[in-house]
Amino acid sequence: MDQVAHRRRQYAALAWLLLVAGAGLAAPYLPLPFAPAEPDLLAVGVSPAQGAGAGHWLGTDPLGRDVLAGLLFGARTLVLVTVPAALLAALLGAVLGSLAGYGRRLAAPAPAWLLGAGLGWWGLALPRPALGLAAAAGAGAWALGQWLRHRSGPVWALSLDALIQGAGALVGTVPRLVLVAAVATGGPLSLTGLGLLLVLTNWPGPARLVRAETLRVRALPFVEAARALGLPAACILRRHVLPLALRPLRADLPLRLAAFVGLESTLSFLGLGLPPDTASWGRLLDAARLDPAAWWTAAPPMLALLLTTGALLILSKK
Amino acid sequence: MPSRNLALRLTPRVATWALLAVACSCSTPPAPPVAGAVRIRWAQDPENLDPMVLPNPQAIEAANLLHGSLLQLDYAQQLFQPALATGLPARQALGDSLAVLTYELRPEARWDDGKPVTARDVAFSLKLMACPPGLGLPNEDARLAYRFVREVRQEAAFPRRVVLVCAGQAPTHLQATGTFPILPEHRLDAAGRLRRFSLAALQNWPATHLPDTGLTAFAQQYHAFRARQRGNNLPGCGPYALAGWTKDARLTFRRKPAWWADRLPASVPAVLRAPCPLLTFEIVPDEATAGLALQRGELDLFPQVPARLFARLRQSAAARQELAFHAAPSFEVVTVAFNTQRPGLADAPTRRALGLLLDAGGLLQATQLGEGQRTAGLIGPADPRAGCCDSLPPLAFDPPQAALLLGQAGWQRHPDGWHRRAGTAAPATALRLRLRYRTGDAMQETIALQFRAAAARIGVPVALLPTEAGALGAALRAGDFDLCVRTVKGNPFSCNFMPLLHSRAVGEGNVSRFGTAASDELLEQLAAAATPAQQARLLRRFQIMVREQAPLVPLFVVPTRLAASRRLAGLRAYGLKPGYAITALHRAAAPEPAAAPAP
Numbered sequence: 001m002d003q004v005a006h007r008r009r010q011y012a013a014l015a016w017l018l019l020v021a022g023a024g025l026a027a028p029y030l031p032l033p034f035a036p037a038e039p040d041l042l043a044v045g046v047s048p049a050q051g052a053g054a055g056h057w058l059g060t061d062p063l064g065r066d067v068l069a070g071l072l073f074g075a076r077t078l079v080l081v082t083v084p085a086a087l088l089a090a091l092l093g094a095v096l097g098s099l100a101g102y103g104r105r106l107a108a109p110a111p112a113w114l115l116g117a118g119l120g121w122w123g124l125a126l127p128r129p130a131l132g133l134a135a136a137a138g139a140g141a142w143a144l145g146q147w148l149r150h151r152s153g154p155v156w157a158l159s160l161d162a163l164i165q166g167a168g169a170l171v172g173t174v175p176r177l178v179l180v181a182a183v184a185t186g187g188p189l190s191l192t193g194l195g196l197l198l199v200l201t202n203w204p205g206p207a208r209l210v211r212a213e214t215l216r217v218r219a220l221p222f223v224e225a226a227r228a229l230g231l232p233a234a235c236i237l238r239r240h241v242l243p244l245a246l247r248p249l250r251a252d253l254p255l256r257l258a259a260f261v262g263l264e265s266t267l268s269f270l271g272l273g274l275p276p277d278t279a280s281w282g283r284l285l286d287a288a289r290l291d292p293a294a295w296w297t298a299a300p301p302m303l304a305l306l307l308t309t310g311a312l313l314i315l316s317k318k
Numbered sequence: 319m320p321s322r323n324l325a326l327r328l329t330p331r332v333a334t335w336a337l338l339a340v341a342c343s344c345s346t347p348p349a350p351p352v353a354g355a356v357r358i359r360w361a362q363d364p365e366n367l368d369p370m371v372l373p374n375p376q377a378i379e380a381a382n383l384l385h386g387s388l389l390q391l392d393y394a395q396q397l398f399q400p401a402l403a404t405g406l407p408a409r410q411a412l413g414d415s416l417a418v419l420t421y422e423l424r425p426e427a428r429w430d431d432g433k434p435v436t437a438r439d440v441a442f443s444l445k446l447m448a449c450p451p452g453l454g455l456p457n458e459d460a461r462l463a464y465r466f467v468r469e470v471r472q473e474a475a476f477p478r479r480v481v482l483v484c485a486g487q488a489p490t491h492l493q494a495t496g497t498f499p500i501l502p503e504h505r506l507d508a509a510g511r512l513r514r515f516s517l518a519a520l521q522n523w524p525a526t527h528l529p530d531t532g533l534t535a536f537a538q539q540y541h542a543f544r545a546r547q548r549g550n551n552l553p554g555c556g557p558y559a560l561a562g563w564t565k566d567a568r569l570t571f572r573r574k575p576a577w578w579a580d581r582l583p584a585s586v587p588a589v590l591r592a593p594c595p596l597l598t599f600e601i602v603p604d605e606a607t608a609g610l611a612l613q614r615g616e617l618d619l620f621p622q623v624p625a626r627l628f629a630r631l632r633q634s635a636a637a638r639q640e641l642a643f644h645a646a647p648s649f650e651v652v653t654v655a656f657n658t659q660r661p662g663l664a665d666a667p668t669r670r671a672l673g674l675l676l677d678a679g680g681l682l683q684a685t686q687l688g689e690g691q692r693t694a695g696l697i698g699p700a701d702p703r704a705g706c707c708d709s710l711p712p713l714a715f716d717p718p719q720a721a722l723l724l725g726q727a728g729w730q731r732h733p734d735g736w737h738r739r740a741g742t743a744a745p746a747t748a749l750r751l752r753l754r755y756r757t758g759d760a761m762q763e764t765i766a767l768q769f770r771a772a773a774a775r776i777g778v779p780v781a782l783l784p785t786e787a788g789a790l791g792a793a794l795r796a797g798d799f800d801l802c803v804r805t806v807k808g809n810p811f812s813c814n815f816m817p818l819l820h821s822r823a824v825g826e827g828n829v830s831r832f833g834t835a836a837s838d839e840l841l842e843q844l845a846a847a848a849t850p851a852q853q854a855r856l857l858r859r860f861q862i863m864v865r866e867q868a869p870l871v872p873l874f875v876v877p878t879r880l881a882a883s884r885r886l887a888g889l890r891a892y893g894l895k896p897g898y899a900i901t902a903l904h905r906a907a908a909p910e911p912a913a914a915p916a917p
Contacts, residue, residue, distance in 0.1 A: 038771035039764055041680030045626060062626060063764050064684055188783070271757060276782045277770055289606040290760050291626060 006317070013311035020308055021083075024075030032066070036073040036279035039064030048296050061297045062290035071300050073279035078308075080191050082260035085198040089256060090249050092199060093206025098245055100164040100207065101214025102237050107157035111146070114139035161211075168204030176201055180263060181272050188275035194267075198260055205256065206249055213245040251316050258312035265305055281305055354905050355596035356886060358619045359608045362787035363566045363601050368550035369499035370447065371456045373791055375807065376599070379896050381499055383571050383597065385554035388421050388440070389496025390589035393892040393899040396810065398496055399587040402427045402435055402555070407492065416468070417487045419495055423478040428578040429502050429555050437472040437480035442503035444470050445512045450523035453537035459817055459826050460498070466846060467495060470517050486846030488853075493811040505553050506543060511536040557592035557901065566788065571597045593888070593904040603787050604758040612881055613637060618905070619882040619889065621897050624760055625687045628879045644880040644891035647700040649808035651693055654765065655830040655870040657800050661747050662738070669868035671723035672801075675772040676765070677715035678873040685761040691875045695861035698875035700893070702810055703857060710861055713871060721776040724749070735777055750779050754799040757784035762803040765873070769801070794829040802829065805876070807895045813853055814845040815860065819869060832869035884909035
């Protein structure tokens, strides 16, 4: 009985999510009387009852923007930002997590490491960028000297596991909202820019899941057997390890989407991230602050956020 | 900087919801920390308390508390009353191009160390404002504004008498010569280095000559003194002293226990009374947060309340029990300014065309609920001088006409927007605009959204750049915008628009970076107009020049709206900034009874 009820809840959740995605993607093609960022100066802050006659079926916010248009285009923003970002974060996490878990080492001649570090220092404009250029030039001279003398120099190997774990820990040391907000404070971001920002700050979660699963799978007998047969590491990883190691991501993806929905709305509510003329549920909530009595501005995005995150949580359960 | 911006952006929104939650849970308003203290909302930090700099209205308000001037504005009567001076100056024409104004200083006027305020201090203050640019003193605006004072005379036998010789015979000299802050010579120039120079010598210092060694030494000493003071606060003889300043949070001014004006007889003018023992200015950039703080009793006065919040509070029975509401017509004109140094906006026809994309009437209705007045120029219809310009019609909202005018200005519409080529070999300029406005200001955001939507209709892309109040001033002065929304404060006493539109004020008050030889000459003539008839004639030319050149587009005049605790006494709304007489405010023992419901 519980199973049936849960299945029904999952269908309802899926239906809601499809509705949100469909409405969002179709928003530019719907016969809406008002654009989401265009204020109707003759109908500022009108309730649904007052605004229905003028085509504002859900009323307008205290800046005169149509709430229905904001809701639909906000859904579009949500879909275009969060879905690709969650998929990309999962993909990046899967690649990095599997490399870390499979224990690969990255080996290169020492001058190449120095050259990369020096150019990185200079490119990132870290303090005294000339030092980076000097290090790169030194590395270049070292490599040239070795080539002229037909001698091979030392080869430095770096554990990918340590590198990826370290990078993940570095990203994780700052609370995610603060990290994203600090970057977004620099100025308005495009949809792509915000999506990339979400990916770059959220890949460690999937990476840790895949790494843990890869560590478990690589010790299984069939992987040992494949290694004994002499199959290349990349082949073992792709054909035998990853299909099993990626399983946790199926449950993680809806949860990550729910987190991204919350994060995007929070950023928009705080006035960060997307430009002020890009519709967002968080921005509708922000406009509600100007007139706390205008319930019609706050209620639709709150309800939509509640239902969307709830639906994603339901889908994440088996 | 990003972390400061982040904190600035996050605080108002988080604070709004926190205050909302607290307001719902608790009904007892908190008492002020000091008995008799008055807490006032400021939208932004004053940034600098040096009376030569004054980067924003908050700094001007602070300067009026800290420093004294010869005359002071009596808000109730809209007249200048004697402050440091014993009376209004004796005025005498000198030939047909000069005027002589003689002020007598009050014998009671003293600095905090007990030394008298003398004519030497007045002369020092004028010379400080006239120091040449090479010294690095922050007197760019003041040098321009007080250039008309050509000579300052002192008499050894009468140390409290100061004679000012002014270029022109404009009636506005009275206001201009009486309201600059007087600074103590014995504290800032103890060695008397500026005494060696006449005012004219400083004003006419050749740009090619290096500053004199004495002047350089004075400037170094002045800079060193400023650097030791909190927020560049200089010693003053005003009624208040700075008691505390937490950047971007609050400023506190404490009444001096022995202010010199307390020794004046009971018939002292209203401008020399300061009954409030402690004034606290709470910096609350967000209007919604400020409204909640006022309702919660954490603020006593909220000046410039947004129209919708004002109307909502007046309709609320609970708010009416605790708050009093005041409104008056003002001289503040909301404008949209163009950066005239941008390649696409350098020509007047393009600016005029873009001006037609602003729906001033609709914006007035939407943001001010119809209160306030549309205006065709920087002199609003309520201004007594507006009669000279009444033939100028307000700008119409007409996007199709704007597209037509853009075409006439040489722009060609392509699928990816408007482009213009200066010559056959020159690269094409695209018409893409960036509009900067103050974040958290609903009126400015509505104007920005309306302009963007109208521009989009004719294919002109506009990127909106909401900017924190603290960063906005710097961005505008640096010219980092194409358009900006800006409120221009005016007054009925002065016709000096040089700080706003003169080419010498570019990078300071002239954010539109506009200025031609003809416009500069007109502004100088207007500031020096001797008779009302001449002033009216020049004002008309000025308004027409602003319309034709369109460095900015005046939209409407906003009224002054004040909401305050009923415990606050001495409050009335005035049209002049800041909209109330701060030296009249004090906390009453009992709250004023609630008024009848608003109609």
